[in-house]
Amino acid sequence: MTVIGIVAGEASGDLLGSHLIRALKQHRPDLQFVGIAGPKMQMEGAVSLFPMERLAVRGLFEVLKHLFGILRIRRGLLAHFKHHPPDLFIGIDAPDFNLGLERKLKDMGIPTVHYVSPSIWAWRRGRIKKIKRAVSRILVLFPFEAPLYEQASVPVTYVGHPLADEFPMQPDPLRARKELGLAPDEPVFALLPGSRQGELDSLADLFVQSALLIWQQMPEACFLVPVVSQETRRKFEATLTKHQAEQLPVRILSGQSHLAMEAADAVIVASGTATLEAALLKKPMLITYRISSLSWWLLKRMIHVPYVGLPNILAGKLVVPELLQDDATPEKVAETVLRLLTDKSVAAEMRSEFEKIHATLRQNTAEKAAQAVLEMLK
Numbered sequence: 001m002t003v004i005g006i007v008a009g010e011a012s013g014d015l016l017g018s019h020l021i022r023a024l025k026q027h028r029p030d031l032q033f034v035g036i037a038g039p040k041m042q043m044e045g046a047v048s049l050f051p052m053e054r055l056a057v058r059g060l061f062e063v064l065k066h067l068f069g070i071l072r073i074r075r076g077l078l079a080h081f082k083h084h085p086p087d088l089f090i091g092i093d094a095p096d097f098n099l100g101l102e103r104k105l106k107d108m109g110i111p112t113v114h115y116v117s118p119s120i121w122a123w124r125r126g127r128i129k130k131i132k133r134a135v136s137r138i139l140v141l142f143p144f145e146a147p148l149y150e151q152a153s154v155p156v157t158y159v160g161h162p163l164a165d166e167f168p169m170q171p172d173p174l175r176a177r178k179e180l181g182l183a184p185d186e187p188v189f190a191l192l193p194g195s196r197q198g199e200l201d202s203l204a205d206l207f208v209q210s211a212l213l214i215w216q217q218m219p220e221a222c223f224l225v226p227v228v229s230q231e232t233r234r235k236f237e238a239t240l241t242k243h244q245a246e247q248l249p250v251r252i253l254s255g256q257s258h259l260a261m262e263a264a265d266a267v268i269v270a271s272g273t274a275t276l277e278a279a280l281l282k283k284p285m286l287i288t289y290r291i292s293s294l295s296w297w298l299l300k301r302m303i304h305v306p307y308v309g310l311p312n313i314l315a316g317k318l319v320v321p322e323l324l325q326d327d328a329t330p331e332k333v334a335e336t337v338l339r340l341l342t343d344k345s346v347a348a349e350m351r352s353e354f355e356k357i358h359a360t361l362r363q364n365t366a367e368k369a370a371q372a373v374l375e376m377l378k
Contacts, residue, residue: 002028002377005086005110006035006046007077007101009055009094014038016115016162017092021046023370028377034086035077049080055097074101081105088376090115095127103134111136111376115369117145128152137376139369142314143360157372160363167258167280169358176263180224180251187221187341189214190264190283192257192274193236199270200232202290204239207268209330212245214338222249224264226257266340266347268333271308275320279311279354280361284340284347287312288323288333311357319353 004024008017018040024031025044036055037046050073078101081089089105091098093116102112117140120127128148131138137155140146141162149156174184182188191211193203211223227233233252240246253260258277261267267278267285278285287309307313311320321336323329340347 001032002030003032003034003084003086004373005081005089005105006033006037006041006092007055007090007094007098008036008038008041008052008092009097010052011038013092013094013116014040014052017041017046017090018044019162019366020090020092020115020369020373023366024373027370027374034080034084035089036073049077055094070097077101078104081110082108085110087111088113088373090373092116095131099130099134103130106134106136113137113139113373113376115139116141117149120145120148128154137372139372141361141365144313144316157368158363159368159372160365161276161361162365163277163280164358164361164363165365167277167358169355169362171262171281171283173263176259179259180253180256180263182222182263187218188264189221189223189337190257190260190267190269190278191223191225192261192267192269192278193225194270194272200235200239203270203288204236205243206288206290206328206330206333208236208239208243208245208248210268210333210337211248211250212243213330213334215248217334217338222251224251224253224260226253226255226260228255266337268337271322271324273310276310276314279314279320280358282351282354282358284350285311286321286323286333286336286340288328290325290328311354314357314360315353319350 006017008014021033021041021044033046036050036052037048038052042048055070074097088111089102090113091102095118098114102114106112112135114135117138118127132152132154137157138149139157139159143158146156146158177184191207193200193207215221225236227236236252261278261281261283264283267283269275269278269285269287271287271289275287289308307318307322308324309320309322312318323332
């Protein structure tokens, strides 16, 4: 019997882990998986010794509040693996939890794989030394990450991004519009001001004011706003009331962010994973972001890349316009987004770059990651 230790710390890791377990079991049905798993990994047969929700904590103060409980889980997991050593360990993302665990297991002679690189290419590049001590191999999602690890003599495998496998190369906006009950020819804008409440606090005003300006110039337009929770819905609705925008043709959707972007003519999106999703859906977009002045001052001194949007980082050039901090005004946002609709050459160039990005990232990620793990088990 071959046992693989495995830890996922949140929903995105649980999804990655479930795909990886399924791919591994197609080659090795005898494999058993033990550690910390969410519902999707457990459906594939993984045994979870602790609830994954205990690790899914965001924000500095929230982490500090739960720190002793998280450290207790890591000690308990380490004790289990000392008494029942796995043949290999896979840590999926959650670097603050997994890298410390991986280092201890590696010191015990257990091969360790870390799946999803921390953003060392963007900031805190010195973390690569800690990663090198902790991992036997790292699996990375983006092609530009592999050379960074190769230069530091860390064994690395580029496996592509799972979303690139999930999304079709050619989206179907008419199907998406039909599903949402939208006319085929009406101008549709998707607004994605972020999934966290703090992001809405910083960006909801900007998005509502920008939509009002777009609507003034394009009265037939409508706006789709996917939200992830009742709290974020309430925050956005309160912002509409604040700006007397109750007449703005807005549809607030529960989730359905992919459907909203697929149906849209253009997307206004906060910097983050949603920018990659919009690119894979081949949507003309504007990336924007605002944070506190102090955080912005600190971030500018820590960041190593010239762009914040993943599509621009992947393309190695400014493909998608970025309006950040003081440049992120309703007037500039509205003007830029309307130009995406009127200047067909700009939108066409953007789509062409997005097709290249999609082709590069589409690597059959789960299978490629499984092959890297199986090679280590040999």
